Amino acid sequence: MLGGTIRAVGFIGLGIMGGNMAGHIQQAGYALHVHNRTRAKAEPLIARGAVWHDTVADLVAACDAVITIVGYPVDVRQVYLGETGLIANARPGTLLIDMTTSNPSLARLIADSARLRGVASLDAPVSGGEAGAKDARLAIMVGGAAEEVARAMPLFEAMGRTIRHLGPAGAGQHAKAANQILVAAMLMGIAESVAYVKRSGLEPAAVLEVLGAGSAASPLLSVQAPKMIAGDYAAGSHVHHFLKDMGIAIEEAAAMGLDLPALDLSKSRFEELTALGYGTDGTQALSRLYEDDLGS
Amino acid sequence: MLGGTIRAVGFIGLGIMGGNMAGHIQQAGYALHVHNRTRAKAEPLIARGAVWHDTVADLVAACDAVITIVGYPVDVRQVYLGETGLIANARPGTLLIDMTTSNPSLARLIADSARLRGVASLDAPVSGGEAGAKDARLAIMVGGAAEEVARAMPLFEAMGRTIRHLGPAGAGQHAKAANQILVAAMLMGIAESVAYVKRSGLEPAAVLEVLGAGSAASPLLSVQAPKMIAGDYAAGSHVHHFLKDMGIAIEEAAAMGLDLPALDLSKSRFEELTALGYGTDGTQALSRLYEDDLGS
Numbered sequence: 001m002l003g004g005t006i007r008a009v010g011f012i013g014l015g016i017m018g019g020n021m022a023g024h025i026q027q028a029g030y031a032l033h034v035h036n037r038t039r040a041k042a043e044p045l046i047a048r049g050a051v052w053h054d055t056v057a058d059l060v061a062a063c064d065a066v067i068t069i070v071g072y073p074v075d076v077r078q079v080y081l082g083e084t085g086l087i088a089n090a091r092p093g094t095l096l097i098d099m100t101t102s103n104p105s106l107a108r109l110i111a112d113s114a115r116l117r118g119v120a121s122l123d124a125p126v127s128g129g130e131a132g133a134k135d136a137r138l139a140i141m142v143g144g145a146a147e148e149v150a151r152a153m154p155l156f157e158a159m160g161r162t163i164r165h166l167g168p169a170g171a172g173q174h175a176k177a178a179n180q181i182l183v184a185a186m187l188m189g190i191a192e193s194v195a196y197v198k199r200s201g202l203e204p205a206a207v208l209e210v211l212g213a214g215s216a217a218s219p220l221l222s223v224q225a226p227k228m229i230a231g232d233y234a235a236g237s238h239v240h241h242f243l244k245d246m247g248i249a250i251e252e253a254a255a256m257g258l259d260l261p262a263l264d265l266s267k268s269r270f271e272e273l274t275a276l277g278y279g280t281d282g283t284q285a286l287s288r289l290y291e292d293d294l295g296s
Numbered sequence: 297m298l299g300g301t302i303r304a305v306g307f308i309g310l311g312i313m314g315g316n317m318a319g320h321i322q323q324a325g326y327a328l329h330v331h332n333r334t335r336a337k338a339e340p341l342i343a344r345g346a347v348w349h350d351t352v353a354d355l356v357a358a359c360d361a362v363i364t365i366v367g368y369p370v371d372v373r374q375v376y377l378g379e380t381g382l383i384a385n386a387r388p389g390t391l392l393i394d395m396t397t398s399n400p401s402l403a404r405l406i407a408d409s410a411r412l413r414g415v416a417s418l419d420a421p422v423s424g425g426e427a428g429a430k431d432a433r434l435a436i437m438v439g440g441a442a443e444e445v446a447r448a449m450p451l452f453e454a455m456g457r458t459i460r461h462l463g464p465a466g467a468g469q470h471a472k473a474a475n476q477i478l479v480a481a482m483l484m485g486i487a488e489s490v491a492y493v494k495r496s497g498l499e500p501a502a503v504l505e506v507l508g509a510g511s512a513a514s515p516l517l518s519v520q521a522p523k524m525i526a527g528d529y530a531a532g533s534h535v536h537h538f539l540k541d542m543g544i545a546i547e548e549a550a551a552m553g554l555d556l557p558a559l560d561l562s563k564s565r566f567e568e569l570t571a572l573g574y575g576t577d578g579t580q581a582l583s584r585l586y587e588d589d590l591g592s
Contacts, residue, residue, distance in 0.1 A: 104496075127510025139510035141503075162509030166498050174496040175503045178489045182512045185485025186478075188558035193478040196545065199552040200400075200470040202462050207437075207471045213458030214423030214435040216478045218514040249492065256495040258586065262484035265561055290554065 004093065007031055009155065010059045010066035011050075012079055013100070014041040016235075017126070018069040020133035021099070021159045025067070026050060028158035035059045057089035065095040065155065069126075072244055073102045080110050080121075092118035097152055099140075101125045101180070101245050104170035104252055107143060111169030120148040123169060125176035126160065129223065129237060137161040141179070143171030177249040184246055184266035186220050187286050194228045195290030204229045228287035236282030243270050243279075300389065303327055305451065306355045306362035307346075308375055309396070310337040312531075313422070314365040316429035317395070317455045321363070322346060324454035331355045353385035361391040361451065365422075368540055369398045376406050376417075388414035393448055395436075397421045397476070397541050400466035400548060403439060407465030416444045419465060421472035422456065425519065425533060433457040437475070439467030473545040480542055480562035482516050483582050490524045491586030500525045524583035532578030539566050539575075 009030040011022040018036075022045055026032040032050040034042045039052065046052055053059035056079055060066050066086055068079055076098055080086050086096050087110070096114060098107065098121070107123035114121040122144035132138040138160035142149050149165045156163045166175050197207045208225050211217070227233070246267040253260050269289060278285045305326040307318040314332075318341055322328040328346040330338045335348065342348055349355035352375055356362050362382055364375055372394055376382050382392050383406070392410060394403065394417070403419035410417040418440035428434040434456035438445050445461045452459045462471050493503045504521050507513070523529070542563040549556050565585060574581045 127507070127512070129511050132510070139506045141506050162506055164502055164506040166502055166506070171496075171498055174498055175493070175506060178493045178496070178498075178503055179507050179510060179512055181492055182482075182485040182489040182507065182517070185481045185488065185558070186512060189478040189481025189485075192481065192556045192558050193474045195554060196477055196549055196552075196556070197471070197474045199554050200467075200474070200548070202467055202470055202474075206460050206462055207474055210435045210437050210458055210460040210462070210471060211423070211475050211478060214428070214475060215425050215516045215519070216423070216475055216482060216514060218512060218517075220511045221478070221514075223511070252496070253492055256492075258491060258495050260488045260492070260586075261565070262481070262488055262558070262561060265558060269557070 004064070006064040006095065006151065006155065008033060008063045010035070010063035012036065012056065012059065012066065012068045013070040014045070015069070016130050017133045020130070021067070021069065024136045024158045025155060028154070033059050033062050055084065056086055057084055060086045060090045060094065063094065065097065065152070066090070067097045067099060067155065069099040071100070071241065073106050073248070076100050076102045076106060081113060087114050087117055087119055090117070090119045094119050095148060095151055096121040097124050097155070098122070099124050099126055101176050101248070102173055103248050104173040104177070107170040107173045111144065120145070120151070121169070122148055122152055123172040124152070124156065125172055127176070127179050128160075131223070133159070140164070141166055141172040141175035143167055143169050143173060174252070177252055180242070180245040181249050181260060181263050183220060185262045186218065187224065187283055188262075188266050188269065190221055190225050191228060191287040191290060194225055194287055198229075224284040227282070227284040233278070233281040233285040233288065235280065236284065239270055239273055239281050239283055239285060240279040242283050243267065243274065246270070300360070302360040302391065302447065302451065304329060304359045306331070306359035308332065308352065308355065308362065308364045309366040310341070311365070312426050313429045316426070317363070317365065320432045320454045321451065324450070329355050329358050351380065352382055353380055356382045356386045356390065359390065361393065361448070362386070363393045363395060363451065365395040367396070367537065369402050369544070372396050372398045372402060377409060383410050383413055383415055386413070386415045390415050391444060391447060392417040393420050393451070394418070395420050395422055397472050397544070398469055399544050400469040400473070403466040403469045407440065416441070416447070417465070418444055418448055419468040420448070420452065421468055423472070423475050424456070427519070429455070436460070437462055437468040437471035439463055439465050439469060470548070473548055476538070476541040477545050477556060477559050479516060481558045482514065483520065483579055484558075484562050484565060486517055486521050487524060487583040487586060490521055490583055494525070520580040523578070523580040529574070529577040529581040529584065531576065532580065535566055535569055535577050535579055535581060536575040538579050539563065539570065542566070
């Protein structure tokens with residue numbers, strides 16, 4: 001173990017997921033330090049005592065641990081690496097935890113770079129969506145050294161319920177990719193099932209109730225199918241973020257010589273959706289592709 | 297309502313599902329009458345007092361209600377229609393309940409034919425698999441007239457837990473098609489996710505535990521992923537039966553002008569599996585297509 005007790009915790013990335021997760025860290029009694037591209041999203045946390053920092057470098061210098069959950073791997077790279085990044089400006093022993101869905105290979109690069117400067121790092125992406133973040137019952141998939149996972153555990157426990165250490169750096173990201181591969185196919189199945197029910201003239205809510213009591217029941221079905229039925233396409237989980245997740249999984253699978261045709265199909269369907277102008281919708285907007293009038 | 301109190305119940309089709317379901321009918325105190333292509337499968341029920349009939353016509357003549365769960369729509373047609381079938385040989389008021397996964401259009405044809413002879417019929421396919429059949433917690437999707445559904449309810453309650461009347465004749469089959477559309481995509485997602493986890497070198501059981509705690513958790517994942525990981529491809533739910541289910545859904549969707557590309561892909565993947573000689577495996581054998589050596 002490189003560092004000591006964690007008291008001051010930095011949080012970078014205060015979107016739908018990060019904003020809720022940072023709130024739980026604050027409620028657990030840690031001194032919260034925040035930085036975000038848009039300061040406005042930090043205001044509720046600042047109002048409850050969080051300390052704002054204008055730069056990543058300033059933030060990390062004040063913290064024992066920093067949690068990040070930003071948009072894309074390119075953002076992760078920028079926040080962690082380079083002269084203005086977390087690793088270059090962290091005190092030795094600082095624990096850096098990336099909870100963004102990002103590349104396993106980037107997680108390994110960050111771990112190696114951090115180790116060279118006496119800094120610890122973990123990759124710890126999550127599943128459970130907005131509801132899971134709000135209710136602190138996320139599933140957290142962790143990659144990194146066992147002693148650092150143990151050190152981070154109180155932080156994880158403030159945000160999640162099912163926390164598993166799955167292997168060395170990158171293992172968390174690999175597990176998240178596996179999760180998104182499953183979700184990619186499920187979203188297609190849910191959209192096609194809802195489309196079929198609508199066309200067949202059945203009462204969608206009644207059918208959903210019985211499907212939700214059988215083998216195919218899932219939290220994803222319970223959350224997304226009613227939105228599809230109601231035509232409520234507001235994000236939630238953005239189409240363009242999910243396309244990023246699928247891109248990571250396809251790239252990693254290809255590097256392992258693995259062909260995943262259902263994942264390929266799902267990616268191409270979401271690309272169609274983006275081409276139609278719906279990239280900022282929630283992933284449930286996939287059901288738009290099954291409407292008679294695509295423009296509706 | 298056409299008939300009176302149900303005391304004698306016939307059961308035709310004593311496979312993995314039907315055998316368990318008929319046992320629950322017997323345990324609920326009904327006088328059970330049985331017929332099956334292979335008599336051996338009826339022996340455990342006969343040993344507990346069920347009456348064997350050599351023909352469908354003999355069976356239905358002795359019963360107030362008859363439940364069928366056979367293999368294919370062609371079997372349903374043979375059991376119900378024609379001179380030797382259920383409808384021609386039923387007493388007026390007899391209630392016929394088909395729980396096979398079959399065509400909505402065939403369910404409507406049976407309902408019309410039955411009505412002409414003063415016989416009642418329902419389509420009531422199920423979800424929940426072998427475990428659901430064994431534990432009497434099936435989801436049951438019912439199509440037909442409300443008064444006949446009410447009359448059948450004690451029978452359904454002996455076999456299932458979530459029972460929904462979804463509309464007129466054919467509505468149960470439509471709902472089951474919607475269920476299988478969802479399952480078809482989920483099986484691809486589970487197989488691809490498991491394949492990815494295996495290749496990435498993670499401990500599959502640990503990853504499965506965390507996936508099973510997130511948005512993508514489902515009974516199907518809990519049952520099928522461990523079998524895929526273990527290489528246990530014994531049926532369960534047969535590949536060739538599932539291909540039949542997908543064929544019905546594709547045909548019905550096409551008739552409604554609905555294109556379902558994920559379902560099409562799943563069907564073609566299972567056809568690949570059948571072409572390789574695995575048609576009598578369980579549906580979890582889909583993961584064979586992602587193995588390095590397909591022949592293993």
